[in-house]
Amino acid sequence: MKDIKRIVLTGGPCAGKTSALVRVIEHFSSLGYKVFTIPEVPTMFTQAGMDYLTQNKDFFYEGEKATLEIQMAFEDKFLKMAKACTEPAVIICDRGTMDISAYMKPEMWEEITRAAGTSTHELRDTRYDAILHLVSAADGAEQYYTTNNNASRNEPADEQGLQIARMLDKKVIEAWAGHPHHRVINNQEDFDRKLNRVIKEIANVLELPQPIEEERKYIVEITGTLPDSIDSDITQTYLTGEPGSEIRLRRRVFGSKIVNVHTTKKRISPTEELVTERQLSNNLYESMLGQADPYRQTIRKHRKSFIWKGQYFELDTYQEPFQNLVILETKGIASHADVRFPPFIRVIEDITGNQKYYNYNLALKK
Incomplete structure (x- = not known):
């Protein structure tokens, strides 16, 4: 059976999703993919008469429940269509089901998902292959923030609106926290670089070779209070494998939620590598620990993930x-x-590119 990847493109207000979708369609169509794009259902509902700011709780409940049901129906129907295609296909969702949860209280969300015959676990953890979150221009690129390109947007284009947009941005990130392939894409000085990052992340999901890039890393000291962050505990174990490949088991715990991911990195040329990721059940994770590399120790660390001035950081x-x-x-x-x-x-200390501080090398037994 064809393995059709479903990818959510999400983010706060004025994040660049519309432009990113155009770039995605052009790029992957040129590579021979049939690209399906699921439209943003809340925008469709707003244009059809739904009022998401209503004080009528019954009206709001029915509207949000219908939004979730139509979102799932769209995605399911397009998945069937994609499987019928002869060429490779990919489905890009303009926002996903968990985005809906960011706009209501947890109690109502639980009630709506139960009524729709689903759950947060199913929607967040197993329905999609990747979540790409574009940071709102309201955080770090305020000069580009506008509401003129989306008639359904409700927040004003002033300082109060910027604060609302930043808050919504963080709520959407929190709604998806715990997905095994959740990537937050920064604002850039050059907007094209932001769009190119989207292309790169989708190519990774499709298991296409990518240029090797170094993320910038620093040894630091915490001198003050951090802003709101997403906290998790990470256990990282390296497995034995063929020469030239790096195989990693990672267990990441967000409160009571556990995410297990098996990652293989294989260099296919001096400048390119192939990265594959898959989520594991707890039983399979425990079983694969038996393949641990005897020459490497397990790494344990606490991670705080946060946005500052439009840039995304991970503090380990x-x-x-x-x-x-x-x-x-x-x-x-x-x-x-x-x-x-x-x-x-x-x-x-700036340790970017310093192989001594790669986790793979930090794990080496002395």
Whole structure:
């Protein structure tokens, strides 16, 4: 049976999704893919008369429940169509089902998903192959923030509107937190670079070879209070494998939620690598631990993920095999662009490209 990838393109207000969709369709169509795009259902509903700001709770409930049901129906029907295609196909969803949860109280969301015959676990963890979140221009690219290109948007284009947009951005990120392939894509000085990052992430999901790129990393000291962050505990184990490949088991715990991911990185040329990822059940994860590389230790670290001035950061505090090692990693910041370091972080050393600090090497037994 054909393996059709379903990818959600989401983000806060004025994030560039519309432009990204155009670029995605053009790029992957030129590679021979049939690209299906699921339209943004809340926009369709707003244009048809739905009022998501209504004070009528019954009207709001029925409207949001219908939004979820139509979203799922669209995706399911297009999945059947994609499987009937002779050429390779990919489905890009302009927002996904979990986006809906960001606009209501958790109690109502649970009631709606139950009535629709589904659950947060099914919608967030198993329905889609990747979640790509484009950061709102309201956070770090305020000069480009506008509501003129979307008549269904409700937040004003002023300082109050910027604050609302930033809040919605973070709520959507939190709604998807825990998906095994959740990527947050920064604002860039050059908008084309932001769109190119979208292309790169989709190509990774489709298991197409990609140029090797170094994320920028720094040994840091925390000197103040962090903003709202998504916290998780990571256990990373390396497995034995063929020469030239790196095989990793990662268990990431968000509160009571556990996500297990098996990752293989294989260099296919001096400048390209192939990365494949798959989610594992708890039983399979435990079983595969038996293949652990005897020459490497398990890495344990606590991660805080957050956005600062439109840039996405991951702050890792190592617990094993090192203690008091804190590494800040940027995500998707162009090599020539400045990193907007938060005031609560003091940089001790730039370790970008320093292989000594690759997790694969940190795990080596001395």
